[in-house]
Structure formats: C-alpha cells, structure tokens
Amino acid sequence: MPRGLSGSGSAQYVVGVDVGSTAVKCHVYDLAAAVRGSGCRKANEAAKENNCCFGTVDTWLLYRLTKGSVFATDYSNASSTGVFEPFTKCWNPTLCNLLSIPMSIYPPVKDTSFNFGSSDSEIFGVPIPIMALVADQQSAMFGECCFHPGDVKLTMGTGGFWNVNTGGNLFASHKDLFTNVDETAKMARSIVDSQGVCFVPGFQISANDPYLCASFMGLKPTTTRNHLVRAILESVAFRNKQLFDIIVKKVHIPLHTVRADGGVSNNDFVMQMTSDLINKKIEKPSNTDMSSLGAAFLAGLASGLWTDKEQLKKLRQVETVFEPQKDMEEYKAAMDTWMQAVKCSLHW
Template sequence: MGQIAGLGISTQRGTFITWHKRTGKPFHNFISWQDIRSAELVRSWNKSLLLKVIHVIFTVLHFLTGNDRYLAPSFLTFSTQQTSMKLSWVFKNIPEAEEAAKKNNCCFGTIDTWLLYRLTKGSVYATDYSSASSTGIFEPFTKCWSPTLCNLLSLPKSIYPPVKDTSFNFGSADSEIFGVPIPIMALVADQQSAMFGECCFHPGDVKLTMGTGGFWNVNTGERLFASQRSLYPLIGWKIGKEVVYLTEGTISDIGTAIKWAQDIDLFTSVDETAEMAQSIADSQGVCFIPGLQVSVDGTYLCASFMGLKPSTTRNHLVRAILESIAFRNKVLYDTIVKKVHIPLQTIRADGGVSNNSFVMQMTSDLINKKIEKPANADMSSLGAAFLAGLASGFWTDKEQLKKLRRIEAVFEPQKDSEEYRPAMDTWLQAMKHSLHW
C-alpha cells in the first residue's frame, strides 16, 4: 500500500445523496439516475405556464444576443433522469433535509463527493468539474452552480460542494481505512473518465460507450456547444488552465435490453448473441422497440416486438434486439454530424456491449466509419488511473498515455449503409407505432 502514488475515483453520474453537515448522517439513501420518484413533479413543471414563459424569454434573449447560453432554456423540459428534479423532490418530501438546509447544515454530493468525504473522515468536501457539469445544476458556460435553476426550483444555494480540477490533489484517504494514507489525486465522472481512458484528447475525437445505456461523446476542445434537443454540453475535464468540453448524446436500454432477453431465456450466455444474429440473413421483419427504462417524457412508449410471424425464432428476436442498438447508434450519430460542426475522427468504443461483434460491425456499416475497440473494455477505470497518474507525477503528459493504448479489434465498413435502408425504415415506423401505447 505504501507504494501507491495516488488514487483516482470514477463514479456513476447523476446518483446523489444529501447529509447533515455537522453529523455526517445521510437524510436518505442514494437516489440513482434511474429513480422516477419525481415523475409527478416533472409532469407538473412541463405543463406549467411558468415554463412556457421561460421558453419565450430565453428565445428572445438568444435572438437578441446570439449568446448560446440562452439557447438551452428556450426549449427546457424536465425529466425524471435529471438530478435537479429529484433534488427538488427531496426538499419537498424530506423535512429533515429542508430544515437542515435552512440552517446551512445540508450537504449535497454525487457519489464521488460522498466517497471523498467518507475516505477523508469528513475533512474534505469537494467535487470536480466533470461530475458537477453532469448534474445539470452546474452551468458549463459560467462554471458555477446555476443560480437561475436554483431559484426556479427553490433549491438551496448553500448545499453544493466546491468544484476542483479533475486531476488534483484532493487530500489523502485516512490511514485507518487502507493502513496508510493514500493521496486521492483525481475525481471524474464515468463517461468523461472513459473518454480520457480512450485518449480522446483532441477536438473531433469520438467515444461510444455501450453499457447499460449508450453514450456518444465528442471532444469539442475549447468550444462549448449549447444544448440542443438531443445533445447537451459537458465539461470533460479540467487540468490546470486546460478545460476540455464535450457534446454528449445518450441512448437508453442497451445492456438493459440484452439482460432482459437473457432473463426470459432467449439465450443462455451473452456471448451467444452475435453468432445467433449472424446465423440468419435478417430479422424477417421483426423489430424490437426499446422502452424498458421509460422516463416521464416517454410515458406512452412501450417496449415491444413487432412483426412477429409463425416462423419467427429466437434467433430473429435476438437479431432484432441487436439491430435496434445499431439503428439507434445511427440515428444519434447522424444528429451529431448535423449539429456538431467539427470533423469527426475514428470512433473508439468501449463498454460491455462493445464485445458484441454483430453490433459493432453493423454500427460501422451504418455510419460508414471505422470503429476501434480497445483491449480493455472498462475505460472508466483506466481514465481515472491516467488522471491520478498525471496529478501524482507518475506520467508527465498525455503523449505518454497515448503510447499505452492497446487496440483489440478494428471494425471497418463492409456493406453500404443503403443496404440497411429497408430494415431501418421498417424499424423507424415501428418506433412511431410504439409511441402512443
């Protein structure tokens, strides 16, 4: 343990907890990014006259000033996945948290902040720019917690942690925990960490993570693109004076759908799925529509198979599920190309589903781009290690990190994307039918 130069922490984004500043006692369990307890609050806000007025005001401000920071509020809608709405729910439903906040005794933290607080026995309370920007409460343009959103949702302004660099000496874990004090040299949100682990250091570098959900991230360098309806800006990392911005788009129900298919015995092992899909020429018109993790903004969306026939087999069902992942990758990629005006480089894929050769090859065909798969699919851990190593002096610059990259497989386009057009058109039509269940 004494030889460890530093510890890096990468954590799931959007999951948070609040606790009493003096006692350290939590007011509730962790509330995850999948939690939907704020559904009624979200519905109420999205139907409110106030939100419509906000849309008009910020549309006018954006038109008059041309400042992109006013663009996102001009079409702001709330969802159950947003930390802000769940935090608003906390202060409306947990009196102890509300009372503590009134007395400046309430702390808010995502998982990284809580771990840091606990590892240092309560002596360090902080987060980093990547995790802060992922809450939706932190303003990436001004790099501060948003007073506008706090006022709008009646969120206390005193509860948020100080925001530090991503690669930074946050202090040391208490020696009672590991036997020796270990310096904590990096805090980073998981998707940004995976981006760093993939060495996507330059504008136009693209990362695709396919795990429980799907995350497309584009390095936009020093340029911050305003939120658009399916894309939003994030701070990738801050190291000293360097601030790197990302544009992100997300897809729900990737690994979730595959796990569900396994649970209903469509296959025994996930490793079988690519071979099952490749064993048939097509899905025979069967379409799978995701929706297993529907949030309040998709209340009437159902998960479904469409186009079933007497001849449909398990292989057709499995292929339909895998095709749905590739089709959604194509839709989101096209949106990125249209809205992010930066030449995109090779895509680097990670996450458990990147081990599926069928999904990877079909995605490469559909977007007509080369996709690299690293030898290690868990890039979040590697990214945190890289960031901690830079802060501790184990590595001196990013060029050293690039030399450590190991590529296991490369997927290049093998079919014209137009060959998939009939199947994708059928899938898009099925998606429309599922929206009004």
C-alpha cells in the same frame, strides 16, 4: 433512525438507504427541523456520533412501538435490503465498505418468530407482546403453509410473486438467458434477417415522448428466439446510426475513427453493423471499461506518474478494428421498418 436506545439520546436523524441495481440513494430526515434532505453527509456525521440507525419499515415500527427501547429486524426484512448476505446470515461488510455505510447503523437480525419485546403501555393502554416480524411475501408463504421443500406460493396482487420452499438449500439467482455477448452475436448471424421483427428500446427523454414504450413488433408464428435477439441487436445499431447522423449534422468538424467501449462493444454483430451504417472505422480497445481507465489516467497525470497525454496514447491497446463491409443501402429496408415501429410506439 436516532440511536438513544437506552433513553439517554434524543431523536435526531432517520436515514433511508435505497440500494438498487444501478444506484444507491440516501435520504436523511432531520426530525428536529422537520426537513427532508437528499444526501448522506448528515447521516454520516450522525453515524460517527452513534446517533443514527438503519432499518426497513418493520424496524421503524418496532422502534416506535417500544418507544425506542428495541432496535432489531428479522431475516425476511433484512434480506429485502440488498445489503444482507443470506449465505452467511449477516450484513455484508464488503458491500457496506464499498458504499461507505458504517456497519454500526444496522440492527441485530433475529428469527422471524421471536419475542421482540412489548409495545409501550402508553400506546394501547397495556403492553402487547411483539412476537414476530415478517415481510409480506414470506408471511403469505407461511400463511399458505408452504412448510416443505418444493412447496410453491404464487401471490397475484400489486404484482405477481412466486416463492418456492427450497428447504435447507440456498440458491443464488443466475441470469441464464445468455452466457456472454458472443453468444448473442452468433445467434444474430445464424439467420439472414430478423424476419421483420423489430425491437423498440426505451429512449427515455431523448425521443421527447414520455409515453414511448419499449416493445417488440412484427412477431409471427415463425418468430424464433434468434429473431428476437437479432432484432434487439439491430435496434442498438440503428439507434447508433440515428445519433451519429445528428452529430454529423450538428457538429461541423471532421470526424475521425470512432472508439467504442462498454459491455455492448464486445458484441461483434452490433459493432460491425454500426460500422456499416455510419461508414466509419470503429476501434474496440482490449479493455472496454474506459471509465475506470480514464480515472486512473487523470489520477496518474495529477500525481506525476505520467507527464503528458502522449505517454497515455502509447498505453492504448486496440483489440479489434471494425471497418465498413456493407453499403448502407443493404440495411435501408430493415431500418425503414424499424423507424416505422418506433413511430407506432409513440404516445403509447
């Protein structure tokens, strides 16, 4: 959104930032050229020139209704951006620094019920006071008169939305399904098999079927939480087997010890089952975040901290080695059932 709040600047850029759980997307709208871009470079330049603002839809509407004289938002809309810190009631400077988003582009955050000014008289013929800005679910909750702690609102429209009035107590969201990956490994080992339950993950484009869906199959009255967990973990190992077989078929070179990393590599059940299925030794390093370590290694070589790759090899620390313990035939029936479940999920 262009600055020019005092009326001295002309409209030039509108920036929209989508902060998700796995990615941050930035779109720049060049009003002068009426062209939509797909990068943050223009926005960064405009921000440095104090000619760029950030806001949700309410901010944009308020800005337009007041002909650029008011730039603000409220707590309910600010909280939906993922950049606003509800505990301190301010924009999160740490997150903004990590994302390289200048703090100067954010609007002041006001109370939801507040005198934000008036619409420009040219729009409706007379100035109309703007006395509130509010996001949809918070507005519905207020409309339901959920004013007391413990009042609950359920909206079922475009989605299902539960909201609870917690009073003056703030509650952070905690994913309490499982505390760590070791817990799921223990759950999977607590039963002899998944009792015929299969989990089909979302393969995205790798299965060449855009309609393939993630699903559980084979559920029974006797199915427990442990069966579901084991089915999920087995699906990871089965998929590893599929991909390994493709590599063996396509890559005609001897394959050595497999080195695993990433969060799932901390799950001993998945690691051991994968080792059994591919009949290969798998090494798990003490540090499973190899992306950051690899970047550090490359930077170290470029800066002269290390002189060659042999020095880097000496820094490797293997925490666990998984060696095949079961024959592939012992998994054949379970994998055949899983493959059948995958076929049933095609063209959903």
